Amino acid sequence: MMSPAPTPNSAPRLILASKSASRRAMLDAAGVPYEAIPADIDERGIERGLSQSSPPEIAEALSVAKAAALAAQHSDALVLGSDSLVVAGGKRFDKPGSREEASDHLRFFSGKTLKLHSAAALVRGDTCVWAAPSLARLEVRELSEDFIQHYLTEEWPEVGSTVGVFRIEAMGVQLFKSIEGDQFTVLGMPLLPLLDALREEGVLLA
Structure with missing residues (x-):
């Protein structure tokens, strides 16, 4: 027997544990109903405890930690956490x-390839019901000092909240020669697998 389709009154409440403008824009454009409440966690402290973990593992762990922090306060909600980190030149x-x-x-x-690891997680109560990492590779062109300073004059402080110092939907696109990977990963969240998970959880119609 098929489950009834979710209605505005029966669909789970979804909270985005972030103030990220790009993640909110992705959910808005995709027609996902949610409310945004930024999570307050010690990201650097969590990272120190994961010093032996791989970049995708760290991004996923931070996503879960953000979601879990709010899920503990909102037991009626499904909480979405997301995180991104950049690796370049082995750093x-x-x-x-x-x-x-x-x-x-x-x-x-400048002249290197950025590995951008983005992840997302869904937590309900004290249980992570879904999590997934994703990867994009972005080849940075050779950047002159004049360009760097002009770029930051135009884009600072907005890019101060981004790990790669860029907003791909703005002037940040000028940093790159080529991009390999999902556009949503570049924007900071693996949206397509997330939408599948939200359908499974009844937030979206299947």
Whole structure:
């Protein structure tokens, strides 16, 4: 016997544990009903405890931690957590803390390939019901110092909240020669598998 299709009154409440504009824009464009409540967790502390883990494992663990933090406070909701991290030249990069640090990151990225790991997780109560990582590779062109400073004049402080110092939907696209991978991964979340999971959980119509 088939389950009845979810209605606005029967579908689970979905909370996005993030203030990310790009993740909100993805969900809005896809027609996903949700509310956004940023999670407050010690990301760097969690990362230190995962020093032996791989980048996709770290991105997934942070996604779960963000969702779990809010799920503990909202037992009636399904909570979506998401995270992204960048690896370049064998080094993992966090969000820049200042414009000067952003300049340093861009100088290091110049001429290299960024591996962008994005992940998402769904948590209900104390249980992670779904999680998935994804990967995109972005080849950075050779960046002149003049370009880096002009770019940051235009894009700072908005790119200060991004691990790769770019918004692909804005001027950040000028950083790259080529991109390999899902556009949603580049924007910060594996949207297509997430939509499948939301259908399984009854948030979206199957």
